[in-house]
Amino acid sequence: MIEYLNSIQNSLIYKNFFLVLSGLDNTILLLLISLPLGFVLALLFALGRVSKITLLSRTIASYIFVIRGTPLLVQIYLIYFGLGSVKFIRESFLWYALKEPFWCGVIALTINTVAYGAEIFRGGIQSIEKSQVESGLSLGFGKFLLLRKIILPIAIRKVLPSYGNELILMVKATSLVSLTTYMEMTGIARKIMAKTFAPVEAFIAAGILYLFLNFLMVQFVKYLEWKYNPHLRLNN
């Protein structure tokens, strides 16, 4: 029995697991900044998209079109390699953020999730029944109060499942930041593989951790759905 435990402890997958685990905080750090920022911006962009100001709505529509039509990898490379090669950006204050792979990753992930999130929230806002807005108006709600008390709560509640999908896609998207030399879980797994020539073990360890992270994300979204849909609960 003890021999068996020792053999597990000496196996590559066990050792690598803890090495890869040390990159978990970097992955989570990326998410902790880009997801809340992306959520707030996506809401604002969605409101701009459905607003009656044509210029604003068109601009946001073309922004969404461009971001959704190009791979995230292109966006990350454009920000990390592309913007860094422009001289006046290198001399401006932006360089303090853009020289760090971490902030490049955060910026790229935020830009990406805002486009997808805005489209999701737009669907939610447009699917609100007109009668609900009208009843709010008849109660004398102003524009801001209408937004805060009626439109946003109903819209967000409706799109929670699809926004949850987007959150999971974001967890997976953080792995691409490793290609800008930022050492999160995939980057560390890649480094281990280059060092040990064991092709599979490190990646499996990283895969288990990503699955766990996504599992937590699913539970979090499920909890939010449960919390904000009290009328759909079976026994209350």
Added chain:
Amino acid sequence: MFKFDKLVFGDAGWGDEFLIATFMTLLVSILSMGLGLFLAIITVWAKIIQNRITRFIANFYTTVIRGVPELLVIYLIFFGGNAVVMSIAKVFGYNKYIELNALTIATIAIAVISATYSSEVLRASYLAISKGQIEAARALGMNKFSIFFKVISPQVIRHALPGIGNVWQITLKDTSLISVTGLVEIMRQSRISSNVEHSPLTFLITAAILYLCLTTISGRVFKTLEVNYSKGFST
């Protein structure tokens, strides 16, 4: 800043290289979409027949691949694929070193990812067919094959086309990750060119524009197909 003169065709610029790279991206996307659809059909079949083991395997496959980053799947297949193929070959008594070429690995990797998404789409559209139709076909004495090809497939295609269009867009964008394996598609080409010319912005913006064109044009194609396949149905 943006060097247009580097994008001309011929030896002076990278235009022709980018054209070939674009075709490579399209080739990988089409091959892996096809292989992915084939895998997806098998997965759906494994999920809908009343068999606990196949259903468990299919669910495990879709859950794991969709819960793990695409890049990780590609690394795993890129670095682990050779070892697996060699160990399979060893069973058949072939002990020499085998190396799969980059295109094969790219196609398999992207197909494995895209199959999980397509299988969800196909399953949903299969379930949308009412059971009465299959029963009616059986009552007419059709055998399993003609039920599949004449009753199920046409309807599944019609229901699934919008979803398959989405999967195609995802697949097309996922091929950019294949650049890490060294296959020269748009992304890889833009990295090579920018390393040579020291002008990443030019070539990365070119890559972005090329991807944008590909997604837009294929989006149009799928719209036309949808219109074609839903003739006679008010949508």
